[in-house]
Amino acid sequence: MIPEAFARSTIDREGEAGAAWLAELPGILADLLERWECVRDGEVVHGQVGVIVPVLAPDPAVIKLSFPHPGNVHEPDAFAAWGGDGAVLLYERDDERFAMLLERAHHSTLGELGDGDEIAAVSGQLSRRLSIPAPARLPRLADRADGWAEELRQGVADFPGAVPAAAVDAALAVVDELGREQPDLLMHGDFHARNILRGEREPWLAVDPKGYVGDPAYDGATMLKPRALALIESEDLMMTLRHEVNVFAEAAELDPERVRRWAHFQAVQAAFHGRRHGFGRARGGPYLDRILALVDQLAVSWC
Structure with missing residues (x-):
């Protein structure tokens, strides 16, 4: 089995x-x-x-x-x-x-759709529905803020010059301004299009949640990371991603600037993490270099 x-x-x-x-x-x-x-x-x-x-x-x-x-x-x-x-x-x-x-849901995922607007809109609609008052005793994303800040500072020390100082400072500002006080809402925690499956009872159903309490805009930023990789060959990647942020945020009834700021933080975080550990898709070699180039671009462009 x-x-x-x-x-x-x-x-x-x-x-x-x-x-x-x-x-x-x-x-x-x-x-x-x-x-x-x-x-x-x-x-x-x-x-x-x-x-x-x-x-x-x-x-x-x-x-x-x-x-x-x-x-x-x-x-x-x-x-x-x-x-x-x-x-x-x-x-x-x-x-x-x-x-x-x-x-039981189907094996086909939202990520397999070719229409970026539909992916963003369906994700946003689901995010809005899933963002309910959180049950007691779930882990709070805000409790990770000190660790996030230390992780970014350690990244600067370990990989000097890898990410421009202005981008790191902006990511630290996200931790201080958005990360330390967050809504008491249930979040998915690993929200991306591959964790949204075709259903019978409903067209789309979320799977594989982590069950955090915090800002649903963080989930919106998490949704963007695999989208950026899927769109890596786009003629204007940032224009496409900003458009999808706006579509997602409207459907989720969120401030698109808040989603963008969380996306910036996650890109800077990924730039250091990838250099230290690689990624699930690539632990080394040319493909890792390509993904690192992408997250470096995002770390600067979202800033």
């Missing part, structure tokens, strides 16, 4: 703990199938840290099993708070084993 690529990447990332978890997965799934009265109904697919098992329960659903990871702790809390309004429904949860029984 475990895709080979997923097993390999889990062991590469998690070592012995990952191997031990993979060995337990078949038994965990068998127990959940019995307890939740499901039967398997298709091939297992996977993301970065979890597998998705199609089941009938009796209606089409999926069991999501994730490697125990801090980023997944509050995923079921977010689904429970939304109650299916703009996101897949949560039917059952086993927090100890990082498992959920969820409404």
Whole structure:
């Protein structure tokens, strides 16, 4: 049941703990199938840290099993708070084993659409619906502000001259002016077009939330990062991205300048992170150089 690529990447990332978890997965799934009265109904697919098992329960659903990871702790809390309004429904949860029984959606994502305006508009509409008063005990994005500021200053020290001082100063201003006091709203936390899937009950449904409390404009900026990579060959990249910011912000009922400022902060953050760790798409080589050139351009242009 475990895709080979997923097993390999889990062991590469998690070592012995990952191997031990993979060995337990078949038994965990068998127990959940019995307890939740499901039967398997298709091939297992996977993301970065979890597998998705199609089941009938009796209606089409999926069991999501994730490697125990801090980023997944509050995923079921977010689904429970939304109650299916703009996101897949949560039917059952086993927090100890990082498992959920969820409404099944299609594999096709919003990111596969060719129309940038539709991607931005649908994302904005969903962001507005998902931005509800946050439940208690969820992590606050504002609590990360001190760490963000230190990370940027350390980036300057480790990679002097990589990002112009004016761009770093503007990113630090975003931390101070937007990051330390944020709305008490539930955020997705990893909001981009690949985490928005075709649905049956609704045209589009959000998946894979982190469940933070904070500024929905931050989610809007997160949505832009993969869009920038998808549009890297555009004749005028910044004009296209600014247009999509405006479309997203109007649909989400947000201030486009606030989204732009968060996008600037995230670009500067990515410029240092990429030099230190690489990116999921590229850890080295010419493609990493190309992505770094893109985020460097964004760090200056969004400023």
